[in-house]
Amino acid sequence: MLVIKDAVCSLCGSLCDDITVTVEDNKITKIENACILGRSKFVGMLEHDRIETPMIRKDGKLAPVSYEEAIEAAAKILVNSRRTLSYGWCSTSCEAVSAAIQLAEETGSVIDSTANVCHGPTALAAQEKGSPSATLGEIKNRADLIIFWGCNPVHAHPRHMVRYSSFSKGLFTEKGRKGRTMIVVDVRKTDTAKLADKYVEIDQGSDLILVTALRSIINGHGDVIPEVIAGVPKAEVLELAETLKNAKFVCIFFGMGVTQSRSKYKNADAMSSLISDLNQHTKAVMIGMRGHYNVTGFGQVATWETGFPMAIDFARGYPYYNPGETGANDLLVREEPDAAIIAAADPGAHFPQKAVRHLARIPVIQIDPYPNPTTELADVVIPSAIVGIEAEGTAYRMDAISLRMKKLIDTKFKTDEEIVKDLATKVRELKRGA
């Protein structure tokens, strides 16, 4: 029996690094400290379906083939494609991301991450206005006002509040939850809102209006605010602005409610300006609640290798970036890609119908440990090891702190990194042959 302490959970962007795992006969038999999401990934992997063997679609059905056959079929798809979409790469290591970017460059593909349907607009906002941020350690030790805006950590990041925010106890926050004020801004009373000191319910899609109103008040123009704004009475908005100004250290955590609602990237853009305004009065920062455990890592690796965090088009031979044009969904809705390689993500489940319809029409290569809706559309399927459980690697937490994930058990499956490198070797071989 082997007890591994401080394992890193490879599920959500909180990247909890205090997981204790018990391994017996190469099986995880016990897991401590994990939430429901982490537990189902670590322990559930023994019960879940895995993709057991490489497969190729023949006569409409996926049939088992050898690894070499699958790599060859996938390489042929890439070599014969004039416009490949490479998508996902967020539930995997930075090392795999780096290899995927190299493959995308060599094949003149567009490579995009799950930020396309998550915090992509946050990256745009950061490019427009900046993103005044902090580490989660700073929040734990200093923040006395925590705002969750358009996010629901009770469901999406279950240990966030205990480890880093509302309930955590730190150097200058030794009273924990009692010493902190917690405010939730949302369009419906979520389970997170039920734990807040104050819940501000806004009209769906009016985030930008409320942020702008708060900025007006903080900058001394409260007189222009109408009696009800964004569905919130003026008195309540004035009180919220006062609470923000009077706090010692404010952190606004924000989620899909901000990035996916009307105004999209302009919401986080305005929030960045609000943070800037608040910093005239006190200390304030903002942090996006990132979903996939290494979507932040994709952004980091892509930025240092290509200059851009996502939606990178190599068709011109150099990196080109314009997310409203080169983002995965825009490309698919325009029916532009003639092939796709998808790894460590599931657009079959998470893209709107029009994009999925195009994916169903083109050859799709899938690299993933598990079968999912994308598998139903895939033409070549290559199973991979689960990073953080069966393979080590680097991942970035939502606050862009890098953590090293451990290998906990052995596996017969190759890692995403190995598969991409094998694929790149085969692509070069085919190209030389041509």
Next chain:
Amino acid sequence: MKIKANLISGRTADQGAHLEAKTHKGYFDACTYCELNSADLKRLGASEGDSLKITTEFGEVVVFAKANEGNPDGLAFIPMGPWANAVLSPDTHGCGMPGFKGVPAEIEVTDEKPLDMKSLMKKYMED
């Protein structure tokens, strides 16, 4: 009876717990429902567990009815996943992000049952 609603999607813990188990019945249970408050369900003449047909300009989908008193009147929530995405907006407004929240929808009670994951995806292959 049909009602008009503003449709949003999002994460739930049950949906998240089945992220890597999407072929399981648990994933189907975690994703194939639409939450409305009791007043809206009453207006529809629906009880929890009844089938609802959600129609938007982008498509239609059948899911089960579920009550959530946290929802204000006229706000419908379907957990993120292939069922929600059958009816959400593919329009990115030129910034990459589809319209996963704030899609005008019509909701009515139906006798049809929600499709399981594989049957739902099969429809795309047959299109």
